[in-house]
Amino acid sequence: MLRLTDIHKSYHVGPTTVDVLRGISFTVEKGELLSIIGPSGSGKSTLMNILGLLEQPSSGTYSVEDTKITYDDDRTLSSLRNKMIGFVFQQYNLLPRLTAIDNVGLPLIYRGMSEKEITERSMEYIKKVEMEERSRHKPTELSGGQQQRIAIARALAGSPSLILADEPTGALDTHTGQEIMNLFKRLNEEEGITIVVITHDPKIAAQCRRKVELRDGIITG
Amino acid sequence: MLRLTDIHKSYHVGPTTVDVLRGISFTVEKGELLSIIGPSGSGKSTLMNILGLLEQPSSGTYSVEDTKITYDDDRTLSSLRNKMIGFVFQQYNLLPRLTAIDNVGLPLIYRGMSEKEITERSMEYIKKVEMEERSRHKPTELSGGQQQRIAIARALAGSPSLILADEPTGALDTHTGQEIMNLFKRLNEEEGITIVVITHDPKIAAQCRRKVELRDGIITG
Numbered sequence: 001m002l003r004l005t006d007i008h009k010s011y012h013v014g015p016t017t018v019d020v021l022r023g024i025s026f027t028v029e030k031g032e033l034l035s036i037i038g039p040s041g042s043g044k045s046t047l048m049n050i051l052g053l054l055e056q057p058s059s060g061t062y063s064v065e066d067t068k069i070t071y072d073d074d075r076t077l078s079s080l081r082n083k084m085i086g087f088v089f090q091q092y093n094l095l096p097r098l099t100a101i102d103n104v105g106l107p108l109i110y111r112g113m114s115e116k117e118i119t120e121r122s123m124e125y126i127k128k129v130e131m132e133e134r135s136r137h138k139p140t141e142l143s144g145g146q147q148q149r150i151a152i153a154r155a156l157a158g159s160p161s162l163i164l165a166d167e168p169t170g171a172l173d174t175h176t177g178q179e180i181m182n183l184f185k186r187l188n189e190e191e192g193i194t195i196v197v198i199t200h201d202p203k204i205a206a207q208c209r210r211k212v213e214l215r216d217g218i219i220t221g
Numbered sequence: 222m223l224r225l226t227d228i229h230k231s232y233h234v235g236p237t238t239v240d241v242l243r244g245i246s247f248t249v250e251k252g253e254l255l256s257i258i259g260p261s262g263s264g265k266s267t268l269m270n271i272l273g274l275l276e277q278p279s280s281g282t283y284s285v286e287d288t289k290i291t292y293d294d295d296r297t298l299s300s301l302r303n304k305m306i307g308f309v310f311q312q313y314n315l316l317p318r319l320t321a322i323d324n325v326g327l328p329l330i331y332r333g334m335s336e337k338e339i340t341e342r343s344m345e346y347i348k349k350v351e352m353e354e355r356s357r358h359k360p361t362e363l364s365g366g367q368q369q370r371i372a373i374a375r376a377l378a379g380s381p382s383l384i385l386a387d388e389p390t391g392a393l394d395t396h397t398g399q400e401i402m403n404l405f406k407r408l409n410e411e412e413g414i415t416i417v418v419i420t421h422d423p424k425i426a427a428q429c430r431r432k433v434e435l436r437d438g439i440i441t442g
């Protein structure tokens with residue numbers, strides 16, 4: 001379903017070149033529940049940005065459903081991304097001036113749903129992450145773990161075929177984090193959603209059927 | 222050293238009142254290494270904001286070194302805070318337009334150190350968190366765990382007598398997180414710095430000499 005071939009990604013910081021991804025090749029099959037693990041700074045979030053069509057590799061090929069991504073038309077790229085992918089970002093990226101429920105409903109606006117349908121669906125996913133008592137709070141009126149759960153609800157509410165989750169349990173206590181993993185496993189098993197989880201937590205990685213290990217920008221396991 | 226007596230804290234969200242801390246009393250002794258644990262939303266960060274003189278309780282008393290805090294003079298409060306406390310915030314709060322090294326050096330500006338001394342001291346602490354290769358990156362050019370380590374270096378560089386660290390290892394892999402705990406333990410044992418660590422990680426809490434358990438805004442253990 002998603003195929004990365006010899007992906008390189010570098011950034012320029014003043015005169016320096018930082019080689020972040022140094023030749024990544026792997027495939028994510030439809031319906032997989034996969035974890036990406038590795039030390040801080042090894043390139044996991046950068047890899048997720050490329051998988052999510054948010055960043056272009058410096059070289060190498062990325063194919064989605066056997067179609068090579070060409071990066072020349074921004075609108076085609078965002079339309080594909082909005083239809084297909086739900087993101088849980090490492091720092092949540094919630095809109096500070098919208099309430100929790102309006103943040104969750106934002107991706108649904110592009111789907112031609114009525115306002116009533118959007119509200120119902122958003123509330124349904126807010127309940128799945130146990131945040132119904134805080135649905136009218138703004139992000140600054142939520143704890144770190146509550147913001148993370150709203151970001152998760154937002155990623156799921158649009159029923160995407162692919163979920164890319166960057167440290168989705170990082171701000172959660174063990175019990176709440178496990179609830180989120182149970183939710184991901186259910187969506188994966190019952191609805192066939194492909195899920196890629198970046199995590200530092202070996203207990204979370206162990207619950208994914210496959211584990212890709214990144215270190216210094218290359219796959220080491 | 223720090224004494225909380227019957228602390229209550231509520232917020233207003235529209236017509237609703239959210240009672241976050243519902244009668245907290247405890248003491249942090251000089252030189253302690255203490256962990257605060259509890260579920261997401263239980264009030265840990267709010268408690269830390271009160272300990273750190275960043276927020277005023279709705280009722281109850283907070284005394285620092287036997288002096289009751291009165292909250293009427295903002296300048297006395299910030300001066301006390303800047304002299305005494307180093308913060309590691311749950312979402313780092315780095316300044317996006319400064320490089321990593323300039324973020325670390327920011328609290329030192331108020332101490333009358335020369336520019337050369339500030340740069341040397343900042344680099345010393347950047348090395349302690351293994352970030353010397355990224356000292357000229359801005360926060361957006363750093364990974365999540367790298368930003369967290371810069372926030373930690375910034376908290377420590379001013380040699381505060383109290384460190385308040387909110388999930389300081391949340392974005393770090395197990396190995397790097399342990400390096401940070403080793404650093405905290407060294408500072409606590411060798412320099413007598415009082416350290417309060419909010420954490421979801423039982424392995425981190427187990428390394429602190431005392432554990433305070435928060436649940437629904439009250440101490441339950």
Ligand SMILES: Nc1ncnc2c1ncn2[C@@H]1O[C@H](COP(=O)(O)OP(=O)(O)OP(=O)(O)O)[C@@H](O)[C@H]1O
Nearest residue numbers: 011020040041042043044045046362364365366367
């Ligand atoms: N915009 C950028 N400019 C320059 N360097 C960058 C940029 N973004 C990331 N980097 C560098 O690329 C490397 C990998 O970053 P990335 O965010 O992918 O790491 P990560 O594996 O997600 O780390 P963490 O576990 O700490 O979140 C880091 O060394 C980082 O400093």
Ligand SMILES: Nc1ncnc2c1ncn2[C@@H]1O[C@H](COP(=O)(O)OP(=O)(O)OP(=O)(O)O)[C@@H](O)[C@H]1O
Nearest residue numbers: 141142143144145232241261262263264265266267
């Ligand atoms: N400014 C605010 N206005 C309204 N409610 C708030 C505000 N800040 C926090 N809260 C509420 O207070 C409660 C405690 O928040 P706090 O950030 O202290 O939790 P926490 O224990 O740090 O959680 P986490 O582990 O998720 O970081 C939460 O239910 C949150 O919704």
Ligand SMILES: [Mg+2]
Nearest residue numbers: 045090364365
């Ligand atoms: Mg990352």
Ligand SMILES: [Mg+2]
Nearest residue numbers: 143144266311
């Ligand atoms: Mg918190």
